[in-house]
Amino acid sequence: MNSYIKPGDNPLLTEERKKCQFSTDILAAFYHENAQKIKRRHEIYQYYLENKELHDPEPTEFMDRYHRLENAERKVSLLKKHVKKAGSPLGLHYTMMIPTILNNADDEQKAEWLPKAQNLEFIGTYAQTELGHGTNLRFLETTATYDPKTQEFILNSPTTSAAKWWPGNLGKSSNRIIVVARLISNGKDYGPHSFFVPIRDPITHKSLPGVTVGDIGPKFGIPTVDNGFLLLNNVRIPRRNMFMKNAKLNPDGTYISPKHAKLAYGTMVYVRAVMIRTMSHMLGLASTISIRYSAIRKQGEIEAGKGEVKVLEYQTQQYRLLPQVARAWAFEFAGRYTRKLYAQFLGGDVDVLPALHGVSSGLKAVVTHQTAQGIEQCRMACGGHGYSEASGLPQLFATAVAGCTYEGENMVMLLQSARQLVKIASDVRKNQKPTKQNPVTDYLYKTSAATKCKIDQTTDPDPSSVIEAFEHVARRLTFAAFDKLEQLKQRGISAENAWVQCGVDLRRAATAHTRTFIARQFSNGILEMRDLPVQAVLKDLLQLYLFYEVLECDGDLLYDGYVIGQQIEYSKNNVYEALRRLRPNAVSIVDSFDFNDRELNSVLGRRDGNVYENMLEWAKSSPLNKHDVMPFHHKYLGKMMEDARQQSKL
């Protein structure tokens, strides 16, 4: 039933795979949405294996940034020949440039820019954040002042803090970019708008007059991406280089407002909606690495004299790792929802934007945070080898944790989600009904279905009792934060200051609301699976997810007596029971994420499980090992020891 078994694999992994009680093919197709996608994934991987020019000449962990960027550019240029979609020097081109054209360009602009972008005739990025401002877009300093005489915009960075800072692929790779700048026309400031700006010559790739651009230097991770800075000094672009699907500017400089004030932020909403799946994949990668490794790593005897056991036998190891697998699945279902909502928005339904913004901002924050935390758990669960770059986990963590910051700092995003909750609380207090159905927030209008939680001692529990418990917590925290806000306002504190004083409570409400949403999506999502053995595995994962989350918020559940201590004990038992049931299938479940060795990029997580011999091979690639004696040895340490020996002879 496990189709990942191959001759030559580590027998400890084969032993695990032989225990599989379901079809890995069916589970893999469900994770990647259909069997066709799995087939295509396998074809692409096979193609990669056969085309050596696409391989890295040495492990990239041993390359400096210069050679990493060169190697990445080499592979990307080759990839264009091989497949349409390529890797990191084009990351922002695909994730932000093309979506902005689709989302913010009018038909004529789209006809001009989209084919060129898709054909990679230029490379672009999204330059919004500045040295001095990222979150608060209204205070961006870059200006685009309209000159009706020439029908051009003049772009300027008036101060040092106005320098664009951070955009991925801005430093060295991009030549046509989106600049977010404050539009000024006829002396009036209309706030941030997007402009299509050439920054490098298309032939020589030299920066254009008035443009100062470069790389911002090494970061916490993602060394292959050339995040950049940019200063603009009286750079002129034609009027039609302002993105005009929503807001427009006539040749005489008169401004036409968009249908919704925040349509200009559409690209950020898009990325927040799609990055949920990317996070699921990253957590899936980390889980695959750590669970496969835990199945070949033996350490300690459980019963003296019976031999060392795989570390995966320890309940503590299972408790660390299997909830990460469950969360990866939960995030996948949550991401499907936000992508569907975004498709509705892109199809022209502008009214869906507030709901989409509400759900995607909370979800982006919770999912990136839990993904980063989960990867770090996986890394620590691999012991010392998890600390080596050979595991792939340090770089994976460094990449994932950036998601807590980019596309809206997480705390700020949770507070955006809380705005929606507070509005609903205000409606409820005024006995107002929802103006339109929203399956994500409608529960807030209802009172608790039961005054007491229904979790009991059954080991095959109904998910709805847990979801109701999460709804109860989210409702209580939302109304508590709302009431506190109102009390502060009644004491004469301004609405804005009251908001700041309730920040922590608002964040907690938004987190609880997001937990409820994810749990519901997971619970609904698995109903689509008809194959009974696969359904059983997904139910075990759901059970683990739900009761693990109960334990994460036990204080909030106990706070008002909605659950009693005994129910927390039942919840613990349900976690342990789920771990026990999942254990025999653990390797097969992560196999079903279907990540190949290129994607895993980990000696510990290889499909064949042959870890130790490959660790030795990997270490031998270290440039330090090109020399038995380092050329500078006798200058420093050698000399120091020689001096000490000479001195002791005196």
Ligand SMILES: CCCCCCCC/C=C\C/C=C/C(=O)SCCNC(=O)CCNC(=O)[C@H](O)C(C)(C)COP(=O)(O)OP(=O)(O)OC[C@H]1O[C@@H](n2cnc3c(N)ncnc32)[C@H](O)[C@@H]1OP(=O)(O)O
């Ligand atoms: C193989 C490849 C590997 C590559 C690896 C590299 C990975 C790189 C990946 C990503 C690149 C990252 C890119 C970026 O980071 S781009 C920059 C992102 N920047 C941000 O996200 C900035 C965050 N700030 C904001 O979004 C906003 O400024 C704000 C939401 C914090 C506040 O906006 P503001 O205009 O001040 O609004 P208010 O708070 O006053 O709210 C008013 C009103 O508007 C609503 N609202 C706000 N935003 C939106 C929105 N986007 N859509 C819909 N509605 C919105 C808000 O809710 C209020 O509504 P109200 O309560 O009803 O009044």
Ligand SMILES: Cc1cc2nc3c(=O)[nH]c(=O)nc-3n(C[C@H](O)[C@H](O)[C@H](O)COP(=O)(O)OP(=O)(O)OC[C@H]3O[C@@H](n4cnc5c(N)ncnc54)[C@H](O)[C@@H]3O)c2cc1C
């Ligand atoms: C790897 C990476 C890639 C990036 N790529 C891009 C890119 O391609 N294009 C681009 O334009 N930008 C990019 N960025 C920038 C990114 O979008 C910003 O860093 C991010 O939006 C946060 O803004 P900031 O840095 O100004 O943080 P700040 O807003 O200064 O945050 C600092 C602290 O202040 C808090 N804070 C700020 N405002 C509030 C508030 N209103 N209420 C409560 N707390 C608040 C935050 O929670 C945080 O704790 C990237 C960043 C990184 C790290």
